Amino acid sequence: MSGRGLKQLSILTALVLLAGFALVFFWVPMDADQGFKQKIFYLHVPLAIVALCGFVAGGVEGFRHLRTNDRSHDANSYVFIHLSVIFGVATLITGMLWAKASWGHFWVWDEPTLVSFLIVFLLYCTYYPFRYAIEDRDRQARYASVFAITAGAFVPLNFMAVRMAQSLIHPRVFATSGGGLPGSMLFTFLVCLVGIGLLWVTLVKLELLGKQTSGQVSKLRRALEAEGFGGSTEPTGTVGRRIAPNLEAQ
Amino acid sequence: MFDAVPNDSTGYVVAAYVVFLALLLIYLGILGAKFQRISRDISELTEEVEAGRRAEPAGQTGSTEAAKEPTGV
Numbered sequence: 543m544s545g546r547g548l549k550q551l552s553i554l555t556a557l558v559l560l561a562g563f564a565l566v567f568f569w570v571p572m573d574a575d576q577g578f579k580q581k582i583f584y585l586h587v588p589l590a591i592v593a594l595c596g597f598v599a600g601g602v603e604g605f606r607h608l609r610t611n612d613r614s615h616d617a618n619s620y621v622f623i624h625l626s627v628i629f630g631v632a633t634l635i636t637g638m639l640w641a642k643a644s645w646g647h648f649w650v651w652d653e654p655t656l657v658s659f660l661i662v663f664l665l666y667c668t669y670y671p672f673r674y675a676i677e678d679r680d681r682q683a684r685y686a687s688v689f690a691i692t693a694g695a696f697v698p699l700n701f702m703a704v705r706m707a708q709s710l711i712h713p714r715v716f717a718t719s720g721g722g723l724p725g726s727m728l729f730t731f732l733v734c735l736v737g738i739g740l741l742w743v744t745l746v747k748l749e750l751l752g753k754q755t756s757g758q759v760s761k762l763r764r765a766l767e768a769e770g771f772g773g774s775t776e777p778t779g780t781v782g783r784r785i786a787p788n789l790e791a792q
Numbered sequence: 793m794f795d796a797v798p799n800d801s802t803g804y805v806v807a808a809y810v811v812f813l814a815l816l817l818i819y820l821g822i823l824g825a826k827f828q829r830i831s832r833d834i835s836e837l838t839e840e841v842e843a844g845r846r847a848e849p850a851g852q853t854g855s856t857e858a859a860k861e862p863t864g865v
Contacts, residue, residue: 578801582808585809636808636811639807748823752830759833762837763833
């Protein structure tokens with residue numbers, strides 16, 4: 543059941559996020575080079591990492607769906623990608639604000655990190671029209687899984703390509719040799735990363751719980767209609783309007 | 793509040809965190825609306841079941857009730 547432990551997880555998420563943001567604004571020292579605007583780093587980078595990991599996880603769930611033909615994996619893949627696209631929006635907006643504060647421009651087209659993230663984001667934006675252009679639910683799930691696997695494999699390749707580009711503009715805070723973050727900054731960053739990661743998991747569980755519940759309501763309505771209860775053939779509410787995968791089978 | 797006086801980029805930092813919180817609240821609002829619709833669907837189903845039971849012929853209702861009520865036998 544998706545809702546199991548949701549209350550505890552929500553409380554833990556709120557506590558870790560609050561602790562992370564408190565560390566950002568009250569404890570971690572100001573960056574010598576960037577000053578106060580570097581505080582965006584503790585929000586922007588975890589959002590980007592969690593979004594990209596979510597895309598890869600969506601691909602893994604797509605693969606599991608193709609292997610097992612279990613619709614719950616398709617629903618997981620959809621929700622993972624859906625949440626990661628939303629986190630991607632937040633990443634892009636916070637990144638643009640950081641770019642404006644640091645470089646004086648909201649967007650720099652010759653910066654590989656920015657452009658590559660935008661390409662990944664736009665690629666996943668096509669997931670929705672691609673998915674809902676197919677009416678047959680089984681074909682829709684299969685094709686969406688193939689998309690999730692292909693695009694999910696593209697994400698780490700894209701990341702490695704950008705790392706190899708070695709731009710001097712975008713800050714490299716996790717250097718492979720020398721430099722890197724001081725201890726207090728790294729600790730704060732890790733707390734924020736865990737907080738954002740927990741937020742993603744909490745929202746995924748909430749979204750899946752909603753799908754599971756509406757699937758069960760839909761199943762119940764059909765069962766009642768078959769028994770002769772309820773005269774309405776046009777379902778109302780969530781049941782009739784559903785386009786995203788639900789979890790009726792469970 | 794801060795260990796140094798913030799420079800003119802304060803607005804961007806505040807905007808970044810406000811955007812994050814706003815997106816989170818919007819998303820939670822959408823989820824809340826979805827759960828409200830589900831709750832309404834469940835209420836409708838409950839009403840339909842109760843209306844169906846009331847509309848059943850008395851004899852059938854009696855047998856249904858008999859199956860549910862303890863008879864003491």
